[in-house]
Amino acid sequence: MTTDKIDIHRGLADVYFDRTESSFIDGKEGTLLYRGYNIHDLAEKSTFEETSYLLIHGKLPTRSELDAFDVDLRSSRAIPDQVVEIIRAIKDSHPMDVLRTATSALSSFDPDAGDNSPEATLRKGLRLTSQVPTIVTTHYAIRDGREPVAPRNDLSHAANFLYMFKGEECDEDTNQLMDKDFILHAEHGSNASSFTARVVVGTNADIHGAITAGIAALSGPSHGGAAEGVMKMALEIGEPENAAQYVKDVLARRDRVMGFGHRVYRAEDPRARHLKAGVKRLSEEMGQPKWYAILEAVIEAMKPYARRGIHVNVDFFAGVIYYLNGIPEDLFVPIFAIGRMPGWVLQVLEQQENNILLRPRLAYVGPEEQAYVPIADR
Amino acid sequence: MTTDKIDIHRGLADVYFDRTESSFIDGKEGTLLYRGYNIHDLAEKSTFEETSYLLIHGKLPTRSELDAFDVDLRSSRAIPDQVVEIIRAIKDSHPMDVLRTATSALSSFDPDAGDNSPEATLRKGLRLTSQVPTIVTTHYAIRDGREPVAPRNDLSHAANFLYMFKGEECDEDTNQLMDKDFILHAEHGSNASSFTARVVVGTNADIHGAITAGIAALSGPSHGGAAEGVMKMALEIGEPENAAQYVKDVLARRDRVMGFGHRVYRAEDPRARHLKAGVKRLSEEMGQPKWYAILEAVIEAMKPYARRGIHVNVDFFAGVIYYLNGIPEDLFVPIFAIGRMPGWVLQVLEQQENNILLRPRLAYVGPEEQAYVPIADR
Numbered sequence: 001m002t003t004d005k006i007d008i009h010r011g012l013a014d015v016y017f018d019r020t021e022s023s024f025i026d027g028k029e030g031t032l033l034y035r036g037y038n039i040h041d042l043a044e045k046s047t048f049e050e051t052s053y054l055l056i057h058g059k060l061p062t063r064s065e066l067d068a069f070d071v072d073l074r075s076s077r078a079i080p081d082q083v084v085e086i087i088r089a090i091k092d093s094h095p096m097d098v099l100r101t102a103t104s105a106l107s108s109f110d111p112d113a114g115d116n117s118p119e120a121t122l123r124k125g126l127r128l129t130s131q132v133p134t135i136v137t138t139h140y141a142i143r144d145g146r147e148p149v150a151p152r153n154d155l156s157h158a159a160n161f162l163y164m165f166k167g168e169e170c171d172e173d174t175n176q177l178m179d180k181d182f183i184l185h186a187e188h189g190s191n192a193s194s195f196t197a198r199v200v201v202g203t204n205a206d207i208h209g210a211i212t213a214g215i216a217a218l219s220g221p222s223h224g225g226a227a228e229g230v231m232k233m234a235l236e237i238g239e240p241e242n243a244a245q246y247v248k249d250v251l252a253r254r255d256r257v258m259g260f261g262h263r264v265y266r267a268e269d270p271r272a273r274h275l276k277a278g279v280k281r282l283s284e285e286m287g288q289p290k291w292y293a294i295l296e297a298v299i300e301a302m303k304p305y306a307r308r309g310i311h312v313n314v315d316f317f318a319g320v321i322y323y324l325n326g327i328p329e330d331l332f333v334p335i336f337a338i339g340r341m342p343g344w345v346l347q348v349l350e351q352q353e354n355n356i357l358l359r360p361r362l363a364y365v366g367p368e369e370q371a372y373v374p375i376a377d378r
Numbered sequence: 379m380t381t382d383k384i385d386i387h388r389g390l391a392d393v394y395f396d397r398t399e400s401s402f403i404d405g406k407e408g409t410l411l412y413r414g415y416n417i418h419d420l421a422e423k424s425t426f427e428e429t430s431y432l433l434i435h436g437k438l439p440t441r442s443e444l445d446a447f448d449v450d451l452r453s454s455r456a457i458p459d460q461v462v463e464i465i466r467a468i469k470d471s472h473p474m475d476v477l478r479t480a481t482s483a484l485s486s487f488d489p490d491a492g493d494n495s496p497e498a499t500l501r502k503g504l505r506l507t508s509q510v511p512t513i514v515t516t517h518y519a520i521r522d523g524r525e526p527v528a529p530r531n532d533l534s535h536a537a538n539f540l541y542m543f544k545g546e547e548c549d550e551d552t553n554q555l556m557d558k559d560f561i562l563h564a565e566h567g568s569n570a571s572s573f574t575a576r577v578v579v580g581t582n583a584d585i586h587g588a589i590t591a592g593i594a595a596l597s598g599p600s601h602g603g604a605a606e607g608v609m610k611m612a613l614e615i616g617e618p619e620n621a622a623q624y625v626k627d628v629l630a631r632r633d634r635v636m637g638f639g640h641r642v643y644r645a646e647d648p649r650a651r652h653l654k655a656g657v658k659r660l661s662e663e664m665g666q667p668k669w670y671a672i673l674e675a676v677i678e679a680m681k682p683y684a685r686r687g688i689h690v691n692v693d694f695f696a697g698v699i700y701y702l703n704g705i706p707e708d709l710f711v712p713i714f715a716i717g718r719m720p721g722w723v724l725q726v727l728e729q730q731e732n733n734i735l736l737r738p739r740l741a742y743v744g745p746e747e748q749a750y751v752p753i754a755d756r
Contacts, residue, residue, distance in 0.1 A: 008394050011580075012738035015393055016386050021744035036745035045750055062756050082467040086479075089460040090486035097485050100587060101464075104479040104594075108468035113475075190740045192581050196591060199574045202389075203598025209478060213574060213591035216482075220581025222735055263737055357600055359641055360390035362568045366399035367414035372423055378440050 006363045013263075017358065021058065022346050023187050030267030030311075034187050035059070043274040048157050048182040049073065052129065052342035055187050056122070056349070069126075076130035077151035077160065080109045084138055084148065091143045095136065095334045096219035100212055102135045103128065107208030114206075118352060121207045125345030128211055132341055133157070136334045137164035158182055161338065165327065173285075177278040177321060184271040184314055185339030187346060189264075193217040193224075194340075194347040201351040202358040210348050215337055224333035229258035231319035231329055234294050243297030259316030260302055266309035275317035282324045291320045384741045391641075395736065399436065400724050401565050408645030408689075412565050413437070421652040426535050426560040427451065430507065430720035433565050434500070434727070447504075454508035455529035455538065458487045462516055462526065469521045473514065473712045474597035478590055480513045481506065485586030492584075496730060499585045503723030506589055510719055511535070514712045515542035536560055539716065543705065551663075555656040555699060562649040562692055563717030565724060567642075571595040571602075572718075572725040579729040580736040588726050593715055602711035604693035607636035609701050609710070612672050621675030637694030638680055644687035653695035660702045669698045 009015050024033040032039040035054050042051050053061040053069045061069060079102070086105050090098055107113055110127065112120040138148040149164045158179035162170045170178075190198070196217040197210040218224040237246045250257050262269055283292040299312060322332050387393050402411040410417040413432050420429050431439040431447045439447060457480070464483050468476055485491055488505065490498040516526040527542045536557035540548040548556075568576070574595040575588040596602040615624045628635050640647055661670040677690060700710050 006394050008397060010396055011734040012390070012393070012395050012736055015390070015395075015738045016384050016741045017390050017393075017738045018388055018740055019386060019743045020740035021742070022740070024742040024744065033742075033744075033747060036748040037750055038747055041750035045752070050753070060751065060753070060756060063753055066753065086464050086467060086483070089464060090483055093486040093491065097482070097491075097586070100590060101479060101482040101486070104475070104482050104590070105464070105468055107475050108471040108479070113471065189742075190738055192577060192735055192737050195737060196574060196577045199570060199577060200591065200595045200598065203570050203595050203601035205594055205596075205598030205601075208475070209594030209597055212478060212482070213578065213594045216583055216587030216591045217578045217581050218583075219587055220578065220583030223581035223583075263735060356389040357570055357641060358390055359570050359573060360393045360395045360568055362396055362398035362400070363394045364399070364402040364411075364567075365397045366402065366411075369411060369416055370414040372415055372419035373438065374423070375428070375438070375441055375444065378438060 008363060012360070017190070018351075018354075018356075020189065020350060022055070022343070022350060023189050025189050025264055027262075027264040027266050030265060030270050032188075032270045039184070039270050040274075042183055043180055043271070046183060048179045048186070048339075051183045051186055055342045055346045056125070072126055073130050073157060074153040076127045077134050077153065079106065079131050079134050079138065082109065083135070084142075087135065087139050088142050091139060094219075095139055095330050096215065096224075096337075098139045099132070099135055099334050099337060100215045100219065102139075103132065103215055104208065104212040106131060107206070110208065113208075116204065116206050118349065121349060121352060122345070124207050125211075125341075125348065128207070129341040129345060130157075133161040133338050134164065136331065136338065137161065140165065140331060162325070165325075170325075173281070174325065177275075177282065178325075180274055180278065181318060181321060181335070182339040184274055185318075185336055187340070187343030190347075191223070192220075194344055197344050197348055198351040199358045201348050202356060204355065207345070207348050211341075211344050214340075214344050218333060218337055218340070224336045226259055226313065226315035227319035227322065227332040227336065228329045229319075230316050231323050231332070233258045233298075234291060234320060234323075237294050237298070240290060240293040240297040243294055244301045247298060247301035257298065257302060259312055259319075260305075261310045262313045265311065265313065268311045269313040271314035272312045272316055275314070275321060279317045279320050279324075282321060286324050288324065291324065295320060386741060390738070395568070396729075396732075396734075398567065398728060400433070400721070400728060401567050403567050403642055405640075405642040405644050408643060408648045410566075410648045417562070417648050418652075420561055421558055421649070424561060426557045426564070426717075429561045429564055433720045433724045434503070450504055451508050451535060452531040454505045455512050455531065457484065457509050457512050457516065460487065461513070462520075465513065465517050466520055469517060472597075473517055473708050474593065474602075474715075476517045477510070477513055477712050477715060478593045478597065480517075481510065481593055482586065482590040484509060485584070488586065491586075494582065494584050496727065499727060499730060500723070502585050503589075503719075503726065506585070507719040507723060508535075511539040511716050512542065514709065514716065515539065518543065518709065540703070543703075548703075551659070552703065555653075555660065556703075558652055558656065559696060559699060559713070560717040562652055563696075563714055565718070565721030568725075569601070570598070572722055575722050575726055576729040577736045579726050580734060582733065585723070585726050589719075589722050592718075592722050596711060596715055596718070602714045604637055604691065605697035605700065605710040605714065606707045607697075608694050609697035609707055611636045611676075612669060612698060612701075615672050615676070618668060618671040618675040621672055622679045625676060625679035635676065635680060637690055637697075638683075639688045640691045643689065643691065646689045647691040649692035650690045650694055653692070653699060657695045657698050657702075660699060664702050666702065669702065673698060
């Protein structure tokens with residue numbers, strides 16, 4: 001059949017499917033606003049809890065609003081024993097597969113299961129935001145043969161995550177860097193995982209289904225895999241003086257240099273700079289300054305390409321931060337998921353508010369109508 | 379910010395996002411082709427196994443190809459004990475939530491886990507096609523306090539499903555009607571669940587993630603819920619003579635009559651007629667002819683609206699078939715999922731073949747850049 005007259009929008013790249021009050025991304029200028037607030041202000045002045053409130057409620061909280069919100073978050077960190085057992089049963093899987101299954105299973109124990117109202121969706125979304133870090137660290141402990149570390153409610157979201165991961169509290173600098181990393185990953189418009197969540201909500205499915213599906217999408221290397229890719233690259237480069245040759249070789253075989261370029265940004269990814277200083281400090285503190293030096297050398301080698309709109313993205317620095325904290329590479333994407341939770345909750349709530357089935361079309365290019373031949377005559 | 383100049387395609391309704399060789403749907407004419415073969419031929423002459431082969435491989439099989447394919451399907455029906463335990467842990471949830479979690483968990487036990495090649499994806503897709511009915515009937519038995527019925531490999535896909543559900547073999551007519559129901563639900567282009575699966579694959583995520591996400595989308599009442607809605611309506615109507623008044627009342631309060639209308643079809647849904655005769659026969663055989671009579675009376679009452687393109691869809695007759703087989707209402711959507719499996723597998727494979735990140739845009743209509751005010755000053 002002919003599709004000559006049909007406009008095909010492969011990848012839906014420049015197709016607008018709805019309006020949003022979530023975030024504003026200007027890829028040419030390198031601008032990112034969450035609910036109207038510049039990412040630079042939020043990265044420097046806000047906390048993950050406050051930014052989550054902003055994303056979900058659409059305004060910056062007063063002190064008492066933030067306190068109440070934080071109490072909700074802190075009190076929901078534990079996951080049911082049955083979900084711990086499910087994690088135990090699938091402990092040898094990739095952490096993203098475990099996160100997907102455990103998130104899906106949490107719906108079975110949620111007191112608001114079956115209630116798809118905006119109020120219940122918000123409560124479930126906040127609970128999931130609190131529970132996802134616990135899933136990740138519970139799995140990490142179990143596969144290492146240790147007992148999971150129970151969450152603490154006297155720590156911030158980021159500090160508690162690091163505490164559950166390491167079994168001991170981190171210093172304030174490290175907690176703040178993790179907090180900033182979560183802020184920078186919290187929301188990014190209709191990226192593939194948020195879009196997936198919206199498509200699921202479009203059928204009036206619930207938030208557990210939507211976020212499970214979002215996690216499935218994030219698990220794909222083209223979406224969440226960049227931080228892991230950058231760290232692998234840094235390890236392959238090994239020493240700063242090898243960086244220029246490495247970049248040359250990668251480009252010669254027409255491969256991508258990891259952590260550069262973004263579907264949306266043609267200018268610098270405005271999130272990248274906020275992790276840069278953290279990587280520098282952390283790698284010096286840990287007596288491993290070479291990791292920062294390697295990244296700097298890669299940027300230097302890539303400079304001729306910056307003119308073509310190829311700049312570092314947020315994941316360029318994130319991987320080294322995780323690595324220096326002793327986090328194994330296969331937990332990098334789950335950490336992205338922890339950060340993205342408030343954005344997914346926001347996208348789900350906004351889709352619900354003015355909902356519509358998201359059902360684009362495929363242009364048929366297969367054979368014309370075929371005669372059915374009985375099997376004996378084939 | 380202004381979005382005056384931006385075209386918004388709400389619901390992506392007439393946006394083509396790619397080419398396909400899967401199925402051709404002409405909503406105006408009421409035509410549906412799977413891989414070029416008319417749904418009427420397939421419903422009347424084919425089997426679910428043969429149609430699955432056609433969908434997945436793109437051609438009708440020879441006898442030996444079909445036999446080999448069927449051996450693969452029959453040998454993969456069992457699910458691991460650990461997944462049975464997971465189902466037990468979440469047994470009180472809605473069957474679609476259980477199906478989503480168990481499908482996600484199956485990835486942890488699949489011998490091809492981590493291999494995203496087309497060959498491994500095909501093997502995983504066939505395994506899932508075989509396993510999904512076992513998940514559904516295992517959960518059904520467990521929540522009823524019975525031991526799950528183990529699958530048999532001497533029965534067809536449809537006959538084995540009914541056997542696992544009832545604990546005894548059904549007669550040939552009933553098996554054939556179930557088989558036909560699965561054929562009619564097997565594939566339908568870029569419906570919301572298949573589109574979800576494609577968006578997930580677009581990030582290079584794997585087929586377990588894609589189909590888990592598809593199940594999440596199908597669980598929404600706007601996608602998979604129609605058969606359940608029709609049966610509830612038939613039960614509310616109670617007797618054929620109440621149908622006309624019921625329809626009048628529903629339309630007077632501007633509600634929808636369930637099982638009528640479809641996002642794509644403006645003519646008759648070509649799948650509907652193939653279940654009609656089955657409902658008639660089955661309801662007579664069971665000594666409950668009134669169910670067929672009620673549906674006929676509803677169609678009669680809706681006739682004035684047929685001119686406006688509102689016709690019965692495939693789910694109009696499906697629900698009564700399930701009901702007469704003693705299948706509880708909350709298993710209707712899982713049965714849709716069982717039927718849709720080969721279509722999802724096909725859509726995943728086709729997306730992988732010429733893959734691209736599916737990332738449309740949202741037009742920002744929120745506030746312009748806001749000044750960040752410290753919390754003490756808010």
